[in-house]
Amino acid sequence: MSSxxxxxxxxxxxxxxxxxxxxxxxxxxxxxIPRGQVYGLLGPNGCGKxxxxxxxxxxxxxxxxxxxxLGHPSATAEARSRTGFLPEAPYFHKFLSGxxxxxxxxxxxxxxxxxxxAAVEDALGLAAMTDAxxxxxxxxxxxxxQRIGFAQAVVHDPELVILDEPTAGVDPVGSAAIxxxxxxxxxxxxxxxxxxxxxxxxxxxxxxxxxxxxxxxVLEGRVEDVLAxxxxxxxxxxxxxxxxxEAAEAALAAHGARxxxxxxxxxxxxxxxxxxxxxSRDA
Amino acid sequence: xxxxxxxxxxITRVTFLEAVRQRFFAFLMVLGAAMVLSSVSxxxxxxxxxxxxxxxxxxxxxxxLFGSVLSVVMTAQLFFSEIDNKTALTLLAKPLSRSxxxxxxxxxxxxxxxxFVVVLSGLLGVVMWAREQELVAMAEQAxxxxxxxxxxxxxxxxxxxxxxxxxxIAIVLTVSALARTFLFAVVVGSxxxxxxxxxxxxxxxxxxxxxxxxYGAFLWLSTRLLPNLQQFNIGDALVLGATGVPAEAVAEVAxxxxxxxVAYLFVGTLVFRRREI
Amino acid sequence: xxxxxxxxLALLLVVGAGxxxxxxxxxxxxxIPEIGRKELEPTLGQGVLLGIxxxxxxxxxxxxxxxxxVLWERKDRPxxxxxxxxxxxxxxHSRYFWENTGYAIGFDMxxxxxxxxxxxxxxxxxxxxxxFQQYARRGIDVLVEGIGHSKxxxxxxxxxxxxxxxKLKDHALSVRYYQxxxxxxxAPWFAARICANIMWEDGRKAEAYRWFRKYWTERMxxxxxxxxxxxxxLRVMEAGLRLKPExxxxxxTWER
Numbered sequence: 001m002s003s004x005x006x007x008x009x010x011x012x013x014x015x016x017x018x019x020x021x022x023x024x025x026x027x028x029x030x031x032x033i034p035r036g037q038v039y040g041l042l043g044p045n046g047c048g049k050x051x052x053x054x055x056x057x058x059x060x061x062x063x064x065x066x067x068x069x070l071g072h073p074s075a076t077a078e079a080r081s082r083t084g085f086l087p088e089a090p091y092f093h094k095f096l097s098g099x100x101x102x103x104x105x106x107x108x109x110x111x112x113x114x115x116x117x118a119a120v121e122d123a124l125g126l127a128a129m130t131d132a133x134x135x136x137x138x139x140x141x142x143x144x145x146q147r148i149g150f151a152q153a154v155v156h157d158p159e160l161v162i163l164d165e166p167t168a169g170v171d172p173v174g175s176a177a178i179x180x181x182x183x184x185x186x187x188x189x190x191x192x193x194x195x196x197x198x199x200x201x202x203x204x205x206x207x208x209x210x211x212x213x214x215x216x217x218v219l220e221g222r223v224e225d226v227l228a229x230x231x232x233x234x235x236x237x238x239x240x241x242x243x244x245x246e247a248a249e250a251a252l253a254a255h256g257a258r259x260x261x262x263x264x265x266x267x268x269x270x271x272x273x274x275x276x277x278x279x280s281r282d283a
Numbered sequence: 284x285x286x287x288x289x290x291x292x293x294i295t296r297v298t299f300l301e302a303v304r305q306r307f308f309a310f311l312m313v314l315g316a317a318m319v320l321s322s323v324s325x326x327x328x329x330x331x332x333x334x335x336x337x338x339x340x341x342x343x344x345x346x347x348l349f350g351s352v353l354s355v356v357m358t359a360q361l362f363f364s365e366i367d368n369k370t371a372l373t374l375l376a377k378p379l380s381r382s383x384x385x386x387x388x389x390x391x392x393x394x395x396x397x398x399f400v401v402v403l404s405g406l407l408g409v410v411m412w413a414r415e416q417e418l419v420a421m422a423e424q425a426x427x428x429x430x431x432x433x434x435x436x437x438x439x440x441x442x443x444x445x446x447x448x449x450x451x452i453a454i455v456l457t458v459s460a461l462a463r464t465f466l467f468a469v470v471v472g473s474x475x476x477x478x479x480x481x482x483x484x485x486x487x488x489x490x491x492x493x494x495x496x497x498y499g500a501f502l503w504l505s506t507r508l509l510p511n512l513q514q515f516n517i518g519d520a521l522v523l524g525a526t527g528v529p530a531e532a533v534a535e536v537a538x539x540x541x542x543x544x545v546a547y548l549f550v551g552t553l554v555f556r557r558r559e560i
Numbered sequence: 561x562x563x564x565x566x567x568x569l570a571l572l573l574v575v576g577a578g579x580x581x582x583x584x585x586x587x588x589x590x591x592i593p594e595i596g597r598k599e600l601e602p603t604l605g606q607g608v609l610l611g612i613x614x615x616x617x618x619x620x621x622x623x624x625x626x627x628x629x630v631l632w633e634r635k636d637r638p639x640x641x642x643x644x645x646x647x648x649x650x651x652x653h654s655r656y657f658w659e660n661t662g663y664a665i666g667f668d669m670x671x672x673x674x675x676x677x678x679x680x681x682x683x684x685x686x687x688x689x690x691x692f693q694q695y696a697r698r699g700i701d702v703l704v705e706g707i708g709h710s711k712x713x714x715x716x717x718x719x720x721x722x723x724x725x726x727k728l729k730d731h732a733l734s735v736r737y738y739q740x741x742x743x744x745x746x747a748p749w750f751a752a753r754i755c756a757n758i759m760w761e762d763g764r765k766a767e768a769y770r771w772f773r774k775y776w777t778e779r780m781x782x783x784x785x786x787x788x789x790x791x792x793x794l795r796v797m798e799a800g801l802r803l804k805p806e807x808x809x810x811x812x813t814w815e816r
Contacts, residue, residue: 057376059560077378085376091368093297095304107293108377110286152373162376325619336653337618344616486585507578511585513592519653520591532587539584542577550570 002071004160004191005033005056010065012051012215025051027215029065033208035159038182038192040206040223042199048215049195050088053162057085070159081110084153088165088195090145094138098129098148101137102155109156123155126181143174150181161185162193167201179205236265290379294387295394298361302395308357311349312399318345319406323414334418335411335432336523342407343518346444350399351476354451358392359468362459371560382552389449389456389548396448404441408434411522436521439533446540447515451476453544454510457551460558479512486511510543621650625657632664635672641665648706658706659715666699666723696727714748717741721754731762742775752776753790760797769797773809786812 012026026048033039041049054060056067058075069079092101102120111119124130127147132140140148146166153161163182167175175198182205185192196202202209203223210220219226240248249259302308322341365371365388375384411432422429455472462468485506493499514536520528628643644661651657670692677683683691703720707713721737724730738755741747752775759768773794780787791809798808 054372054560059372059375061557061559077380080376081378083376085373087369087372087376089369090373091370092373093301093370095300096297104293104297105373105377108290108374108379110378149373333653340616340618344619348616483585486582487589489582490586506582507575510577511581514581514585514588517588517591524591528588528591532584532591535580535584535587539577539580542573542580546570546573546577549573553566553570 002035002068003032004035004039004070005031005074005193006066006068007031007033007052007056008066010052010055010067011063012048012055012060013063024215026055029212029215029217031210031217031220033191033193035070035191036186036189037207038186038194038205040202040209041193041195041212042197042202042209043212043218044197047212049212050164052212053085053164053193053195057083057162081156082159084109084156084158084161086146086149086153086161086163086166088168090149092137092145092148092152094136096137097134098137098140098144098151099124099133101148102133102151105152106155109158111156119155119157123151126154126184127151128177143170143177146170146174146178147181150178154185158190160191160193162195164195165197166194167196167198175201287380287383291383291387291390294374294379294384295390298388298391299394301364302357302361302391303398305357305360307360308353308395308399311353312402315345315349315399315403316406318342318349319403319410323410333430333523334414335430336519338411338414339407339432339518339522342403342410343440343516346400346403346407347516350396350403350444350448351451353399354392354396354448355455355472355476356469357395358388358452358455359459359465359472361392362388362456363465363468366560367465375560381556381558385456385460385552385555386548389452392452392456393445393449396452397445400441400445400448404437404444408437411437430523432522433527436524436527439528440518440521443515443517443521443533443536443540446537446544447512450510450512450540450543450547451479453547453551454479457547457554460551460555475509476512479510481513482506482509482511483513510539515540617650618654621647621654621657624650632668635675637669637672637676641669645702648702652706652709653711655706655710655712655715658703658710659719662699662703662706662716662719662723664699665702666696666719666727670695670727692727693729696723699723700728712744712746714741714744714746714751717744718748718751725758731758735759735762735764739771747779749780749787752780753793756793756797760800765797765801769794769801772797777809781812786814788815791815 008030010026010029011024013022013024015021016023029048029052041052043049051060055062056069056074058080061075067074070082072079096104099120102123103116106116106119106123121130124133127150129144129147129151132144137145137148150163150166153163166178166182170178179201182192182194186207194202194206206223208220208222209226211218237248245262252259319338319342322338325337325341365374371384375381412434415429415431419429419431451472454475455468458471458475459468462471485502489499489502489506493502517528517533517536521533624643625647628640628647631640631643634640641661641664644657644664648654648657648661673691673695674680674683674688677687680688700720700723703716703723707716707720710716717737717740721734721741724737725734728734735755735758738751738758742751742755752772756768756772756775759765759771772790776787776790776794780790791812794809
């Protein structure tokens with residue numbers, strides 16, 4: 001089965017100024033994004049992530065290289081009809097209600113009139129925006145904007161969903177909700193490409209990651225594989241006394257192992273925040 | 284309905300809704316209406332032109348002036364708001380072609396200008412009709428031949444103005460497809476309108492024989508590239524002229540307007556396809 | 561579509577549209593007499609542009625005319641004439657502009673010119689006469705142009721006739737204009753009488769009588785009171801020509 005996105009030797013140069021100086025935003029990038037997974041595309045600002053996505057979606061033309069989406073050349077209507085996209089910091093027409101926006105996007109994406117109402121309701125439900133769907137988008141909070149953006153990206157039941165910084169500026173509760181939506185998409189067999197520089201979230205949500213820097217691919221692989229330190233182990237011990245510690249260290253030393261540090265485990269601030277704050281903040 | 288047409292109509296619909304909500308549109312509509320209504324008060328100012336001509340001129344002038352401003356500024360704003368706010372990213376990532384997007388923008392803006400022209404023409408027609416009734420009564424009392432205006436001429440003129448504004452919108456969209464900033468598009472669009480209104484000078488020159496091949500070629504090319512917008516300003520003859528304007532001539536003007544619209548939209552589409560969003 | 565076909569097609573479409581435009585311009589050009597006039601050129605930079613561009617021509621013409629009054633007060637001949645001609649060009653259907661421009665050029669500007677040259681005491685009589693005639697001709701030229709645009713030209717013809725009579729001293733030309741005025745649809749009642757008088761004074765007595773009699777019979781007699789004053793003038797002419805009774809106008813019942 002072909003990859004969800006196949007990028008072969010993609011190069012993108014931008015011309016700057018009248019003298020035609022070139023800025024190479026993406027440099028000979030090759031990627032294969034498998035189907036049915038959540039794929040994270042990481043990198044610092046200006047590394048070429050967003051440019052790569054724009055080339056994939058046909059918003060920007062490649063200087064060199066080949067790209068295909070679900071087996072079709074990218075930038076074709078066929079490819080885009082099976083792709084959903086949520087841009088970074090989405091902005092939508094303020095006078096439209098959430099439902100009107102999703103309907104509008106559904107029609108543009110080719111959802112048939114007979115299936116329209118159900119598709120819109122499903123998308124709004126998935127994004128937890130049913131209650132606020134009839135309000136003008138101009139009244140939405142940042143988190144609601146992201147969620148309605150998510151709804152418009154998935155309303156036509158695409159096989160591939162591309163999310164560019166979906167949790168930028170969103171509070172932890174909203175971020176967690178978006179994370180759950182991403183997993184729900186994956187569980188339905190969709191492929192989700194997540195572009196972000198919020199490493200903590202990527203680590204939690206993604207199955208595979210690729211890291212870019214200065215237009216080049218630096219690292220690519222499964223999250224567990226790239227993050228794991230196979231030469232070390234972590235044991236979490238409850239009710240350990242100083243005597244028990246000494247005995248444990250001695251037993252390990254007898255087998256050639258060495259305890260390098262003993263610390264108390266910490267939960268993350270995000271976890272603490274989520275534990276303390278319940279329910280949706282969105283009015 | 285074919286999917287491409289449906290998508291274009293959806294873009295048209297949302298563009299129209301966005302445009303009519305703008306305060307700028309309401310402001311210019313009110314200004315134009317005020318101009319038409321105030322012509323009745325200003326008629327004492329006229330130097331014997333004939334009241335109906337004076338009132339008509341106010342109305343035609345308002346339609347020309349405010350219609351041109353609206354078509355240039357609003358069209359550029361409708362286009363660049365999509366680019367600057369990145370809603371174009373969301374839309375063009377869907378199976379929506381660049382041509383459908385641009386055409387949708389065009390038809391949405393043109394529909395708004397249609398509303399503008401209909402409202403002002405209707406108002407002008409009502410004002411002229413009311414004054415005409417008074418003038419006819421006065422003329423009959425004095426034993427003179429009354430001056431009247433042609434309602435069908437008014438309808439034809441309104442259609443021609445709508446076409447003219449459509450040509451302007453097509454030009455502005457083409458410029459916007461190429462331009463990087465809203466200001467540039469507005470300035471160049473405005474200059475194109477002025478140049479179009481003065482294009483008759485070159486066309487008059489083309490109609491006269493010239494000895495120089497280079498000069499003739501230059502004139503020929505310059506009269507083709509920009510439309511002659513002056514040819515749409517036949518309101519006086521259509522509405523107040525004794526014999527009106529021949530139907531064939533009106534049809535020819537309309538056809539040339541449509542031809543320029545199609546041509547500029549095609550050029551705009553070609554330019555927009557190469558634009559990086 | 562191959563890359564080079566599309567720009568070629570675009571150029572073809574634009575050029576084709578331009579060809580249509582040339583055809584349509586030829587058709588509608590006669591319907592827009594206000595533009596393309598030489599009179600507008602000197603004043604293009606003075607706010608006339610809006611009127612040329614389209615719409616509001618009447619308003620701009622009015623404003624231009626009012627500005628011309630300011631220059632008339634200052635006796636600024638070139639400026640006043642330019643603005644008056646501009647107003648005529650912007651609204652060629654306005655008889656008022658043509659009439660007053662003709663009067664101003666034909667009657668007023670000659671005096672300004674004489675004053676500019678030193679006054680009546682200083683400028684020789686022959687020179688004064690030449691100046692009057694020069695400006696009268698210019699005024700008549702303006703009026704003749706206005707007649708071409710006017711549906712009711714009688715007032716302009718009368719003005720031209722007055723200029724020809726009083727300034728050019730060309731009675732033949734004056735008679736011609738009075739005749740045209742009398743025969744126009746909106747002819748004033750006195751035009752024929754003045755025309756006949758001038759012909760009579762010029763020695764063209766028989767011709768004056770014949771023409772005036774025909775005019776009175778066809779256009780005046782059928783009207784309300786039959787114009788008795790004009791009939792009286794015809795009787796004076798008949799007496800002057802010593803016509804026999806059978807050659808004279810039959811007596812209407814109402815004649816005293």
